[in-house]
Amino acid sequence: MTAVVTWLLLALAAASLGLRTTSALIPGVHPVLRLLVSLVIGAALVVASLRIAERYFVYDLGLGLLVSLSPVGIYDLAKWWFHTRPRRSP
Numbered sequence: 001m002t003a004v005v006t007w008l009l010l011a012l013a014a015a016s017l018g019l020r021t022t023s024a025l026i027p028g029v030h031p032v033l034r035l036l037v038s039l040v041i042g043a044a045l046v047v048a049s050l051r052i053a054e055r056y057f058v059y060d061l062g063l064g065l066l067v068s069l070s071p072v073g074i075y076d077l078a079k080w081w082f083h084t085r086p087r088r089s090p
Contacts, residue, residue: 006063010046011039012073013066018042019076031084 018038026034046066053062 006067009067009070012071012077013069014042014046014073015039016042016069016073016076017045019080021045031080035080 015038018041019035021041022034022038026037029037049066050059050062053059
């Protein structure tokens, strides 16, 4: 159960890092494509960060920093969702 929660929190951190990266790099693409690219970029950033933390023998610190980003991941996914919905006229 702990591993599942850890992976979920790391996935949310990856979504946060990826969505913030792609919002600056590729703002004008289809929202679903942007989400998929964001998840790939975010996963790469998370894996690279964890490998660097492991190389310097501070793996727990790196894991803690990335897990602390997970609430921001929820916010970024909600913001992405509301920006992709069609706008209704009053």
